[in-house]
Amino acid sequence: xxxxxxxxxxxxxxxxxxxxxxxxxxxxxxxxxxxxxxxxxxxxxxxxxxxxxxxxxxxxxxxxxxxxxxxxxxxxxxxxxxxxxxxxxxxxxxxxxxxxxxxxxxxxxxxxxxxxxxxxxxxxxxxxxxxxxxxxxxxxxxxxxxxxxxxxxxxxxxxxxxxxxxxxxxxxxxxxxxxxxxxxxxxxxxxxxxxxxxxxxxxxxxxxxxxxxxxxxxxxxxxxxxxxxxxxxxxxxxxxxxxxxxxxxxxxxxxxxxxxxxxxxxxxxxxxxxxxxxxxxxxxxxxxxxxxxxxxxxxxxxxxxxxxxxxxxxxxxxxxxxxxxxxxxxxxxxxxxxxxxxxxxxx
Amino acid sequence: xxxxxxxxxxxxxxxxxxxxxxxxxxxxxxxxxxxxxxxxxxxxxxxxxxxxxxxxxxxxxxxxxxxxxxxxxxxxxxxxxxxxxxxxxxxxxxxxxxxxxxxxxxxxxxxxxxxxxxxxxxxxxxxxxxxxxxxxxxxxxxxxxxxxxxxxxxxxxxxxxxxxxxxxxxxxxxxxxxxxxxxxxxxxxxxxxxxxxxxxxxxxxxxxxxxxxxxxxxxxxxxxxxxxxxxxxxxxxxxxxxxxxxxxxxxxxxxxxxxxxxxxxxxxxxxxxxxxxxxxxxxxxxxxxxxxxxxxxxxxxxxxxxxxxxxxxxxxxxxxxxxxxxxxxxxxxxxxxxxxxxxxxxxxxxxxxxxxxxxxxxxxxxxxxxxxxxxxxxxxxxxxxxxxxxxxxxxxxxxxxxxxxxxxxxxxxxxxxxxxxxxxxxxxxxxxxxxxxxxxxxxxxxxxxxxxxxxxxxxxxxxxxxxxxxxxxxxxxxxxxxxxxxxxxxxxxxxxxxxxxxxxxxxxxxxxxxxxxxxxxxxxxxxxxxxxxxx
Numbered sequence: 001x002x003x004x005x006x007x008x009x010x011x012x013x014x015x016x017x018x019x020x021x022x023x024x025x026x027x028x029x030x031x032x033x034x035x036x037x038x039x040x041x042x043x044x045x046x047x048x049x050x051x052x053x054x055x056x057x058x059x060x061x062x063x064x065x066x067x068x069x070x071x072x073x074x075x076x077x078x079x080x081x082x083x084x085x086x087x088x089x090x091x092x093x094x095x096x097x098x099x100x101x102x103x104x105x106x107x108x109x110x111x112x113x114x115x116x117x118x119x120x121x122x123x124x125x126x127x128x129x130x131x132x133x134x135x136x137x138x139x140x141x142x143x144x145x146x147x148x149x150x151x152x153x154x155x156x157x158x159x160x161x162x163x164x165x166x167x168x169x170x171x172x173x174x175x176x177x178x179x180x181x182x183x184x185x186x187x188x189x190x191x192x193x194x195x196x197x198x199x200x201x202x203x204x205x206x207x208x209x210x211x212x213x214x215x216x217x218x219x220x221x222x223x224x225x226x227x228x229x230x231x232x233x234x235x236x237x238x239x240x241x242x243x244x245x246x247x248x249x250x251x252x253x254x255x256x257x258x259x260x261x262x263x264x265x266x267x268x269x270x271x272x273x274x275x276x277x278x279x280x281x282x283x284x285x286x287x288x289x290x291x292x293x294x295x296x297x298x299x300x301x302x303x304x305x306x307x308x309x310x311x312x313x314x315x316x317x318x319x320x321x322x323x324x325x326x327x328x329x330x331x332x333x334x335x336x337x338x339x340x341x342x343x344x345x346x347x
Numbered sequence: 348x349x350x351x352x353x354x355x356x357x358x359x360x361x362x363x364x365x366x367x368x369x370x371x372x373x374x375x376x377x378x379x380x381x382x383x384x385x386x387x388x389x390x391x392x393x394x395x396x397x398x399x400x401x402x403x404x405x406x407x408x409x410x411x412x413x414x415x416x417x418x419x420x421x422x423x424x425x426x427x428x429x430x431x432x433x434x435x436x437x438x439x440x441x442x443x444x445x446x447x448x449x450x451x452x453x454x455x456x457x458x459x460x461x462x463x464x465x466x467x468x469x470x471x472x473x474x475x476x477x478x479x480x481x482x483x484x485x486x487x488x489x490x491x492x493x494x495x496x497x498x499x500x501x502x503x504x505x506x507x508x509x510x511x512x513x514x515x516x517x518x519x520x521x522x523x524x525x526x527x528x529x530x531x532x533x534x535x536x537x538x539x540x541x542x543x544x545x546x547x548x549x550x551x552x553x554x555x556x557x558x559x560x561x562x563x564x565x566x567x568x569x570x571x572x573x574x575x576x577x578x579x580x581x582x583x584x585x586x587x588x589x590x591x592x593x594x595x596x597x598x599x600x601x602x603x604x605x606x607x608x609x610x611x612x613x614x615x616x617x618x619x620x621x622x623x624x625x626x627x628x629x630x631x632x633x634x635x636x637x638x639x640x641x642x643x644x645x646x647x648x649x650x651x652x653x654x655x656x657x658x659x660x661x662x663x664x665x666x667x668x669x670x671x672x673x674x675x676x677x678x679x680x681x682x683x684x685x686x687x688x689x690x691x692x693x694x695x696x697x698x699x700x701x702x703x704x705x706x707x708x709x710x711x712x713x714x715x716x717x718x719x720x721x722x723x724x725x726x727x728x729x730x731x732x733x734x735x736x737x738x739x740x741x742x743x744x745x746x747x748x749x750x751x752x753x754x755x756x757x758x759x760x761x762x763x764x765x766x767x768x769x770x771x772x773x774x775x776x777x778x779x780x781x782x783x784x785x786x787x788x789x790x791x792x793x794x795x796x797x798x799x800x801x802x803x804x805x806x807x808x809x810x811x812x813x814x815x816x817x818x819x820x821x822x823x824x825x826x827x828x829x830x831x832x833x834x835x836x837x838x839x840x841x842x843x844x845x846x847x848x849x850x851x852x853x854x855x856x857x858x859x860x861x862x863x864x865x866x867x868x869x870x871x872x873x874x875x876x877x878x879x880x881x882x
Contacts, residue, residue, distance in 0.1 A: 049525055051625045075524040076533075082525040088518045092540050092613075102526025104536070151526050 001061045001080075001154035001187060002027050003048070008057035010043040016055055018044060021213040023206055025155075025187055030178060032190040034198040035208030035234070041191040042085075044208075045157050048189060049082050050075035061154065081148030085160040087140045089132040095119065095143050096128040102151035118146035121180050138169045145177055149184050156181060156188040162197055174200040195235055207231045223276075224338040232274050232340065237303075239314050240272035240342070251341060254308045255288055255332075260339040274340040277303055280316035286331035290314070292324055306332060365707060368698035371691045372714035375763045378728025379716065385587075386594035393591050401575055402595055409558065409571045409599070411489055412496075416557045419497030421550045424504025425542075427643065432512035433520065433538065435626040436633035442640040443509070444875040447502050449647035451867035453824045454499040455562025455844060456860040460651040461495050462486060462566060463658065463853035492567040498647040499563070500556055504549035511542035517624040530627055544613040551607040558599060559721030561827035562841070566848045572596040573723040573827060580831060586731050593724040604719045652864060658857030665858045670843075674862060677839035680829070681822040684761035685769075685815040691762060692769035692814060696777050711770070718767035722827035729760050730832065757832045764828060765821050769814040776810025816870050823866045 002024065009019035018040030025031040033041040046052040048059055050066065050073060058068035061080075066073045081102075089098050099118050103111035119125050122142040132140055141161060148156050161177070162170040178201045181188050192198055198205050199219045206216040207230070214234075215227040226232035232240070243253040250257040251271055258273065282304075290306035293313065302318045316332060324330055430436070431443045449457075465471050465486040485491070516538035523533035561573040572592060579589035629636055695714045699707040717725060733756060780803060788794075788802045822829075826841045833842065840859040847856040 046625070049521075051521060074529075075521070076527045076529055078525075079527065080525060082522070084518060084522060086518065088522040090519055090522075090537060090541055091515070092543065101523070101537075102528075104528070147522075148525070153525075157525075 003155055003187065003189065004060040006058045006060065008044065008047065008059060009055040010040050010047050010052060011055050018208060018211055019056065023213065023216045025189060025204065028185055028187050029203045030181060030188045030190065030201055031204045031206065032192060032198040032202035033206050033208050034192060034195065037193055039208045041208050042159055045159055045189065045191045049080055049157050050078050079154045081151060081153030081156045083144045083148050083156065083158040083161050085163060087144040089140055089143055091132055094129050094131050095124065098132065098143055099146045099150050101147060114150055118150045121183060122146045122176070137165050138173055141165065141173060145180060149180065149186065153186060156186055158188060158190040160191055170194070171196060171200050177201065207234055209234060226274065226340060229342055236276060237315060238274055238276040241275050241312055241314060243271055243273050245269045245271055254310055254312065255334045258334065258336055258339050260341040270344040272342045272344060275314050277315040277317040279334055279336050280314050281333050281335045282316060282318040282322055282330055283333050284331050286333040288332055289329045290332050291329050292326050295326060362698065362701045364694060364698040364701050368695045368707065368710050368714070371694055372710045374759050375713050375717050377732055378720060378725045378763070381590065381728040381732045382594045382597045382724060385590045386597060389591060390587060393588050397588065397591055401592065405570055405572055405575045408569060412492065412569070412571065413554050413557055415489065415493035416496045416500065417550055417554050419493055420501045420504045420553045421546060423497060423643070424501040424549060425508050425546050427640065428505050428508035428512055429534070430636050430640065432509050433517055433534070433627055434636060435628050436636035438637050438640065442644070445644045446505055446640060447871060447875050448644065449499060450502045451871045452499060452648065452651060452864050453562065453867070454496050454560055455566055455826060456864060457499045457651055458495050458563045458566040459844065459848055459853055459856045459860060460654050461491065464654060466853070487567050489569065492564065492569055496557060496560070496563055500553045503552045504546060507545045507549040508542055511545040512538060516542050521624065544610050547610040548607060548614065551603060551610055555603050555607070555719060558603065561723055562845060565845070573721055576723040576727055577827070577831065580727060586727065586734070589727045590731050593727050596721065596724055600719060600721065600724070655857040655861045655864065658854040659861050662855050662858055665855055670858065673838050673840055673843050673859065676837050677823055680837070680839060681819045684758055684765070684822045685819040687758055688762045688765055688769045688818045689773065689811055689814045692766055692773045695770060696774040699774065700777050715767035715770050717763035720764065722764060722825060723831065725760060725764055726828045726831040729756065754834050757834065760828050760832055761822055761825070765818045768817045768821055772810040772813040772817070776807045780806050816873070820866050820870050823863055
């Protein structure tokens with residue numbers, strides 16, 4: 001199903017929490033709403049499912065209005081599956097019964113076969129006769145996914161599906177769920193506050209915060225071409241380094257001049273440049289030196305916090321054999337493929 | 348006690364709590380053994396008499412009553428719970444807790460009010476006779492009794508069903524609807540089956556209360572096991588016959604308890620969540636839901652309480668020295684029982700915490716078994732062995748002296764009956780006192796009495812107060828044990844209600860009954876407050 005969300009607004013009662021959300025999810029694509037908690041992501045997801053109204057705007061599936069002014073198709077007629085944060089498995093049914101639950105219109109034999117096929121797909125074929133409370137959190141999650149997929153929905157909604165699980169389990173399960181969705185060829189919309197989950201699962205990600213959809217795009221673009229400061233801060237690590245535009249399309253920085261792709265800044269404007277830790281390279285031959293003020297060993301690399309001579313701080317990822325002490329000065333240079341510049345606020 | 352405690356391995360052998368707990372749980376064995384013995388070795392002559400004249404009628408009556416009240420409370424409780432937890436209608440939030448209020452009114456008080464209002468001499472029937480039309484249906488019938496007990500007991504089902512619907516059922520409906528089911532199908536296929544073990548559990552509690560009930564059925568002149576025990580004891584003065592009836596009753600009790608345990612075992616939790624849940628808007632039916640809830644609260648609470656208040660105003664002369672004495676008796680019995688029972692429950696809970704194992708779990712089960720034993724059964728089962736024992740000591744079996752019993756025996760009976768009521772909050776409070784808290788305070792040098800004062804007491808006092816309050820109110824409401832075992836001169840509010848109803852003084856019974864209801868309101872209000880009732 002091609003999902004279109006068109007200038008949608010949601011909230012609690014009449015209070016708007018999230019407004020002006022527009023994006024399109026192509027059939028078979030996995031989308032993700034990423035943002036801090038209480039940003040209204042789940043409410044929007046529940047509006048797509050049909051449980052909550054929209055305060056404004058419309059939701060269309062394959063050009064049919066699901067929710068819009070005066071229209072609200074009940075959840076059961078949308079053919080949109082949902083995986084709940086708390087799994088919402090039925091405790092009185094065994095695993096097979098839960099997966100078969102939505103197949104009540106089919107003959108029992110077909111329903112059984114389809115349910116077993118789905119259990120196979122999520123790797124729980126041998127758990128069919130167990131009950132939900134006998135399963136681990138991760139297994140319950142797989143059953144919930146299998147149940148949603150079994151009914152051959154046009155779209156699957158996942159509400160913080162991994163937040164109740166151990167961190168080690170999350171990424172693994174995210175990849176498995178992605179594989180299952182792709183196997184069934186069904187699109188999905190996921191809600192999460194975890195960047196790792198979003199990156200692991202989604203084809204398209206929308207960053208939600210401050211009451212708006214801040215950016216809708218691929219993970220790569222969010223990371224390297226954030227549309228604004230909120231996205232730059234929420235996705236990935238890094239710092240903003242101040243610089244001054246020289247009017248020639250270049251920005252002067254303590255590291256020397258850099259050239260943004262989009263020179264939309266005037267002469268003399270104070271600007272901020274986004275520096276990811278992997279943009280700052282440790283190089284003994286570099287003319288610029290910076291003092292180490294903190295170091296964080298991550299195994300394969302060090303994350304050094306460096307102080308430049310003008311007092312600004314940057315972060316640098318350095319291979320872990322470069323073991324330097326705090327207080328030492330090391331040579332650094334920039335390796336910027338994407339120069340992201342934000343005009344200084346208030347100027 | 349933890350200050351100089353050697354490492355755990357060194358003190359496996361003995362804990363003072365354990366032996367004290369075992370000793371405190373033993374009295375519960377007495378009524379149980381007495382009735383089981385009577386069951387195993389019946390006196391042929393007594394049994395023949397009972398089988399011919401008493402048991403068939405009593406058993407039949409009880410069966411009809413259980414059937415009616417069980418069905419009534421299951422339907423009413425489940426329907427109200429589903430409305431409040433799953434639907435949206437005007438006044439829903441208020442009804443969520445208003446519907447719990449009838450818990451404060453014991454069945455026998457509701458019976459007194461309904462008979463006063465609707466019996467032949469009452470205002471409603473009198474008015475009916477004044478106008479031409481259909482005859483007013485007789486109230487003191489099985490139908491009237493079932494209605495009164497259903498209105499008094501439905502909150503047991505309502506509370507657990509509402510909890511089940513609100514925590515899991517609403518989400519189950521949403522899951523079912525994303526799978527293509529309409530709202531009604533989702534309710535009957537997802538929510539209701541999921542809540543069934545809880546509904547069954549609540550209904551079984553109702554059945555146990557119905558079986559144990561003495562006051563309501565005697566007001567309706569409807570003979571069941573409890574009234575049969577009372578009549579054998581106080582009309583025929585045959586404690587052996589009474590014990591034999593109790594033994595027959597025990598079979599039914601055991602069956603209900605077994606079913607209750609079974610239903611609890613099927614209450615499995617999976618994916619209990621607290622995300623946002625959308626309640627079904629009822630559209631133009633919403634006001635019908637409001638009307639239905641209003642009718643139930645009105646019939647089960649507002650009407651009886653206002654009628655009682657009216658009657659009490661008319662009989663203000665009854666508030667005399669005797670009334671104050673009765674009130675003082677009730678309050679002091681309830682306070683003593685509450686203090687003793689909470690202390691005993693604390694010992695039992697501490698033992699189980701100190702030495703988790705078969706011994707302490709058995710002790711806990713035995714100590715709390717009395718909640719399943721109907722008061723009438725417990726009274727006769729405790730009284731007969733004690734009377735025999737004291738008779739053997741003094742060499743003569745003086746029924747007169749033994750009948751009067753003693754204050755201690757009465758308090759022991761209360762303790763057995765209500766230990767479970769105190770044990771649940773006390774052991775729950777102990778759970779909050781996690782070992783890490785005690786260890787942390789020790790590592791900070793806070794030990795001994797200072798530790799008790801700063802760690803144990805602040806964490807436990809809430810549950811102690813809850814436990815004491817619950818026992819206090821239960822003793823205030825208690826009728827059969829008090830009636831059969833109270834020492835001479837220890838009339839209470841409940842026994843006064845019984846006397847007045849026995850004399851047909853329905854409206855005058857309002858004076859003592861109102862005090863019982865007021866006491867009963869306190870824990871109900873606290874209970875609904877603490878749950879927050881976001882449901």
